[in-house]
Amino acid sequence: MINFYAVYLLTPGPLLNPKVVIIPKKLSIHKISTQLKSFDVIRYPKLFWLISTLYSLKYPLKSGEYKFTTKISPLQVLNILSTGKSIVHKLIVPEGVMVSEVLAKVNAEERLFGEMITKVPEGYLMPSTYFFSYGDQKEQIIDQMRKLMSAQLDIAMSKLSADSPLKTRMEVLILASIVEKETANDEERPLVAAVFLNRLKKGMKLQADPTTIYGITEGKFKLSRLLTRKDLSLQSPYNTYYIFNLPPGPIACPGIKSLQAVVNPAKTSALYFVVNGMGGHNFSSTLEDHNQHVENYRKLRDSK
Structure with missing residues (x-):
């Protein structure tokens, strides 16, 4: 009988092409066996269920998103399910997106679970590439973005010169977000930052179109039209054609290059x-x- 089980475990399975299978959380071993059979990963689901029940006493089977290779044996399937090594996915957050866009992107990812409880102020998520697996928590991904932005702000503040008109983390983040929206050219960012810093020093209005746009949209959507003269006179604390100094908060999530440009602007x-x-x-x-x-x-x- 032992030899029979050994032969079954080591015999190549029926899978003809590699296949990705999601094993949902809290799925019973019986249902796991049935699901694997429905995807042609294994033969004889009742036998697999019996062996898996004993196997899982020492090596519990884990939920996840798994890729099974052609002719994979039942023993290899059990090894994969017990290690829990799910497929790793990328979540790319581009520079210059608004927090509302990031949250929508995370919420739309069906492989992430849970609710995002913490409210995130505009600008406080770091654009980057994040990695996750099936079953990871949405709040966990957002927390990574928050912590990375905080760490980069610490680095930026350590390089801020004493004669800069910017004095706080918030001010650095605000101006970096404006620079981010004004240019995607890394070489130009220090020049754009310098222009705004020069204006701040002289008491001039920043007159940055992206701030006016944010005053209209409040960060809830993208403006699908060009700005008008009427827009430039909008009495909004974000409209830098209307106010002097910086707006009260960031207008987007800036990347590292924009943060660096603000604390190390071009000499011009x-x-x-x-x-x-x-x-x-x-x-x-x-x-x-x-x-x-x-x-x-x-x-x-x-x-x-």
Whole structure:
């Protein structure tokens, strides 16, 4: 009889092609056996159930998302289920997204479980690539993002110069979020940061379009139209065409490069910048030069 069980455990199974199978939480061994048979991973589910019941006394079978290879034997199946080594997935959080977008993305992931209890203020999640397996908790993933942002803010604050107009973690995060939304060009981030810092030092309005957009959407959706002159006069604490200084909070989740740019800006006297129509911006120290760059851009745009 022992030889019979040994032969069964070591005999290649019926699976003809690799297959991914999810074993839900709290599934009984009997139902696990039935499910594996339905996916052609094993033969003789009753026999597998009997052996698995004894096997699990020492090596409990775990829920998860597993990939079973062609002709996998019952013993190999048991080894996989007892180790609990689920398939690892990626969750990519791009730079410049809003917290509402991140939460929606995490909530939409069916392999993650639980509820997100903690409310996350805008900007406090670090864009990066996160790894998870079936059954991991949503709150756990969000907590990783929060802790990583906090750690990067600590690093940024350690590099903040004494003469910077920024004095707090919040202020660094706010300006980094604005820089993040203004340019995706890593080389330009220190220049964009420098322009805003120069403006803050001179008591000028930041006049950053992304802040006006955030004042309209309140971070709940993406604006699907261009800004109007009426928008620029919006009496919102986030509209930097209306207020002086920084808005009261971040407008997005900035990446590491934007945080670094804010505490290590380029050395320039520039106070203005405008898109150049070639994937970058033109920077100016005087309004006259800035207006010329604006005119050049409009001519380039209209010629296309």
